[in-house]
Amino acid sequence: IFKHIVxxxxxxxxKIQRFIVDDERIQWNIDFDYKPPFYESEGLIGKPWADLASDDPNFKPQFNAIDGNVNRVSHTGDYKVVNNLPLNPFGRTGITGRGILGRYGPNHAADPIVSTWKRDRNNEIxxxxxxxxxxRVLCIQRGDTKEIALPGGMVDPGEQVSVTLKREFIEEALNGKIQESELDDFFNKGDEVYKGYVDDPRNTDNAWMETVAVNFHDEDGTFLNKLKFEAGDDAIGIHWIEVSKDVKLYASHAKLIKATAALRKAHF
Ligand code: RP5
Ligand code: MG
Ligand code: MG
Structure with a gap:
């Protein structure tokens, strides 16, 4: 079973030191004197996109279900809920509460993997x-951790993943300076490369990131050449990365570009 590291x-x-959990004690069923701190960011309270405080009497989440328009279903299957708190499907993280994530349980994101071939001056691959x-894959630099990452983002309540993929790409990699319709044809032809848990630094014992990652590939590069990339929203830079095993990315995004390289039969 996969062992989260990030x-x-x-x-x-x-802010807070996670309780140390070694490789052999990640799984919930292994007994040990585990005393993680609780953390729920005050900044989340009252935010329309976030859950109510865990001790708010009005907080009655339907876990493992579509709860109103909030999707609390995990791509990894049913997760356990103990004392009204969902348990991270990949085990202990050394911190309880939702931390800085908006939702208890899965927090759904979508990651567009926009790619094209590296070409020389004569336009040969x-x-x-x-x-x-x-x-080559279009990445951004994140403002929060400064790491290079895919230009992904959270799926809004009730939003189709296909809409999130395009919206986040426009916000983070094009600084909102393009009409959605201009990307329609390109974003209509995507190949899903991953769906599931993300080993994200914000994950806790009770809240975690999940994503659907979709590759949009421009075979001859002509479409992407016409776009003017510019960092926007919480992104602070644009980076075209050359895919290989040496590329270091935010969270478990390297795994997503590895899957893309396999799909496109590219060097890794
Ligand atoms: C990652 O966090 C996902 O893979 C996605 O790239 C990202 C979504 O969070 P924000 O970019 O909105 O912070 O786990
Ligand atoms: Mg975003
Ligand atoms: Mg983002």
Whole structure:
């Protein structure tokens, strides 16, 4: 079973030391003297996109269900709920409460993986010495951790994932300066490369990120060449990365570009 790393043993949100959980004690069914701190960011209280406080009598979430227009269903299957708190399906993280995430349980995101081939001056596709062509993927730099990441974001309540993918791409990589309809044709042809848990630094024992990652590939590069990329919203930079095993990305995004390289038969 997958062992999360990013959301374990570090300092949470630059504030709170996570209770140390070693590799062998991640799983909930392994007994040990586990005393994680509780943290729920005050900044979340009263936010329309966030759950009510966990101790608010009006907070009556329907876990493992579509709760009104909030999707509390996990891509990983049914998760356990103990004392009205959902348990992270991948085990202990060293911190309880929802931390800085808006929702208890799964927090659904979508990640657009916009790609094209690396080309030389003569417009020929550049191949690695292993014979495979080199894929380029459009990434952003995140304002919060400063790491390079896919330009993904949260699925709004009731929003179709296909809409989130396009909306977040426009907000973060095009600074909102394009009509949605101009991306329609390109975003209509996507290949899903991953759906599930994300090992995100914001995850806690009771709240975690999940995503649907979809690859939108421009085979000849002509469409992407016409776009003017510019960081927007919470992104602070644009980075075209050359896909390989050496690329370090936010959370578990490297796994997503690995799956994309396999799909496109690109160098990794
Ligand atoms: C990651 O957080 C997801 O894969 C997605 O890229 C991102 C969504 O959160 P925000 O970018 O909205 O902070 O886990
Ligand atoms: Mg965003
Ligand atoms: Mg984002």
């Amino acid at each position: 959301c374990r043993n570090g300092i949470y949100a630059n 550049v191949k690695h010495e292993d014979g495979y062509p080199i894929l």
